[in-house]
Amino acid sequence: MHSLLIIAHGSSREASNSEVRDLAKKVAAIAVNQFDNVSSAFLELAEPDIPTGIHLCAEAGATEITIVPYFLSAGRHVVEDIPREVDAAAIQHPSVKINLQSHIGSGVEMPALLLRFAYE
Amino acid sequence: MHSLLIIAHGSSREASNSEVRDLAKKVAAIAVNQFDNVSSAFLELAEPDIPTGIHLCAEAGATEITIVPYFLSAGRHVVEDIPREVDAAAIQHPSVKINLQSHIGSGVEMPALLLRFAYE
Numbered sequence: 088m089h090s091l092l093i094i095a096h097g098s099s100r101e102a103s104n105s106e107v108r109d110l111a112k113k114v115a116a117i118a119v120n121q122f123d124n125v126s127s128a129f130l131e132l133a134e135p136d137i138p139t140g141i142h143l144c145a146e147a148g149a150t151e152i153t154i155v156p157y158f159l160s161a162g163r164h165v166v167e168d169i170p171r172e173v174d175a176a177a178i179q180h181p182s183v184k185i186n187l188q189s190h191i192g193s194g195v196e197m198p199a200l201l202l203r204f205a206y207e
Numbered sequence: 208m209h210s211l212l213i214i215a216h217g218s219s220r221e222a223s224n225s226e227v228r229d230l231a232k233k234v235a236a237i238a239v240n241q242f243d244n245v246s247s248a249f250l251e252l253a254e255p256d257i258p259t260g261i262h263l264c265a266e267a268g269a270t271e272i273t274i275v276p277y278f279l280s281a282g283r284h285v286v287e288d289i290p291r292e293v294d295a296a297a298i299q300h301p302s303v304k305i306n307l308q309s310h311i312g313s314g315v316e317m318p319a320l321l322l323r324f325a326y327e
Contacts, residue, residue, distance in 0.1 A: 091322075091325055093321060095279070095280060096280070096282075098280060098282030098283065099282070099283060100281070100282050100283050100286065102281065103280040103281050103282040103283075103285075103286075104280075106280050106281060106312070107280060110317060110318060110321065113317075113318040114318045114321055114322055116318075117318055117319065117322060118322050118325075121322070121325070122325070153325050155321055155324045155325055157279055157321065158279070159215070159216075159277055159278070159279055159311075160215065160216070160218060160223040160224075160226050160227060161220070161222065161223050161226060162216075162218030162219070162220050162223040163218065163219060163220050163223075165223075166220065166223075188324050188325060188326075188327060189324060189327055190324075191279075191320055191321060191324050192226070194320060194323070194324070196316075196320065197230060197233075198230060198233040198234045198236075198237055199237065200311055200314060200316065200320075201213060201230065201234050201275055201277065201311060202211075202234055202237060202238050202241070203314070204275045204308050204309060204310075204311050204314070205211055205238075205241070205242070205273050205275055205308060206308075207308060207309055
């Protein structure tokens with residue numbers, strides 16, 4: 088069983104966290120052939136946190152968890168905090184294969200996406 | 208003269224800020240027919256800050272500045288902090304038309320982009 092876990096920063100503004108949870112639902116809808124479930128977790132300010140998000144996937148039966156950081160820039164959160172939390176959770180779940188992917192801001196389409204928003 | 212200003216969060220990790228400045232260069236390269244110049248500013252932790260970024264555009268001769276928040280979620284930074292700083296700068300530059308656009312995380316392509324990163 089393969090789970091996709093989206094990690095976002097988390098906000099004290101609950102509507103912002105809901106955006107992330109809605110995004111997970113939208114990804115789930117287009118990923119039915121690739122992932123058995125799609126969920127989200129937050130680095131701070133919102134629940135579940137990263138260890139809990141990984142634990143929930145494992146508890147639901149995941150044998151593999153692919154994690155995508157929903158971040159634009161490779162700041163300390165992406166380079167240090169998320170890998171550290173994922174590594175710690177991986178030790179707690181040695182039978183689960185965990186793949187930590189690149190942050191989405193490294194996408195080659197970002198310049199064109201940004202330019203589009205100059206007109207929306 | 209129409210300027211595009213990209214506003215990012217800013218990081219204590221300088222390589223992250225350089226990513227944003229590089230992004231501005233890439234956007235400039237594909238926007239030569241739409242914008243006379245493209246630059247970046249930061250909400251915190253990096254220079255220039257938002258008031259300075261807007262001031263630099265105006266000083267360079269901008270009569271119109273389009274601002275795109277390079278943020279994924281509509282947290283307090285997007286909903287409160289950036290509009291407040293842009294409004295304050297607009298008062299300082301009454302002859303410049305300032306357009307504050309939506310944050311890029313509201314893009315309809317985000318679910319597909321995120322799913323792609325599950326495999327990169």
